[in-house]
Amino acid sequence: MNNSIPVHVSLIMDGNGRWAKERGKDRVFGHIEGVESVRACVESAIESGVKYLSVYAFSEENWNRPQAEVDALMGLMVKAMAAEMDKLDRNGVRFIVIGNRERLAPELVATIDSCMARTASNETLTLVVFLSYSGKWDILQAAKKMIAEACTCPERLNDMMNMGVGGFDAYLATAGIPDPDLIVRTSGENRLSNYLLWQSAYSEFLFVDTLWPDFRKNEFREALEEYAKRERRYGKVK
Ligand code: IPE
Ligand code: IPE
Numbered sequence: 001m002n003n004s005i006p007v008h009v010s011l012i013m014d015g016n017g018r019w020a021k022e023r024g025k026d027r028v029f030g031h032i033e034g035v036e037s038v039r040a041c042v043e044s045a046i047e048s049g050v051k052y053l054s055v056y057a058f059s060e061e062n063w064n065r066p067q068a069e070v071d072a073l074m075g076l077m078v079k080a081m082a083a084e085m086d087k088l089d090r091n092g093v094r095f096i097v098i099g100n101r102e103r104l105a106p107e108l109v110a111t112i113d114s115c116m117a118r119t120a121s122n123e124t125l126t127l128v129v130f131l132s133y134s135g136k137w138d139i140l141q142a143a144k145k146m147i148a149e150a151c152t153c154p155e156r157l158n159d160m161m162n163m164g165v166g167g168f169d170a171y172l173a174t175a176g177i178p179d180p181d182l183i184v185r186t187s188g189e190n191r192l193s194n195y196l197l198w199q200s201a202y203s204e205f206l207f208v209d210t211l212w213p214d215f216r217k218n219e220f221r222e223a224l225e226e227y228a229k230r231e232r233r234y235g236k237v238k
């Protein structure tokens, strides 16, 4: 396998609001246009041989946005999933949503579950949507899962105390998904905004000025080209 092609590319989709503002439109217009960028990146990922594509769609902190914008975003998620699922399934895409479901509307949860079940055996590309997600939430829920397990199965405690970092991976919401090789953030912001804190330990980062609705196939391919130039050392000497 060609090591210059990342197995897992993750996208922090930022800049929808500014994109809309530049055009004198409501922020929601930018989110709607942003769905097109997701579609383009999925196609480009498949064409390039990327096996996992993940997108940060809504952070736990994004619940603090005006209710009208939150409602519009949640409505857009349901609509986009319903509209895209036939094509995703036909193209061999396994669809997964990861995040804190507590505040998601029942209709959205039902749509997510049916899309995940329908595409579960697809193998061409895994598309992960991080929704109501935060890195700190993920690490905390993993710790709570371990505590609950230790309480119900005290005989497991010894193994758990001897566990390495790989063992902890299994408790994270991302269990089974390889850590991202490349994380791209659009819109010129140089921060992680509580994204994959644990999983990004050795990710390559790329920050681009392009606003998310303008990030299409060419921009995705350029990101892969930039990744191919990076030398990953994992602390060793090359
Ligand atoms: C990214 O675009 C979408 C979400 C975070 C849901 P923004 O809505 O953050 O757009 P800007 O950063 O305000 O331009
Ligand atoms: C990060 O974008 C979250 C997503 C892309 C879903 P934000 O726009 O919410 O991040 P901050 O507030 O600028 O850090």
Ligand code: MG
Residues within 6 Å of the ligand: 014, 015, 016
């Ligand atoms: Mg933003």
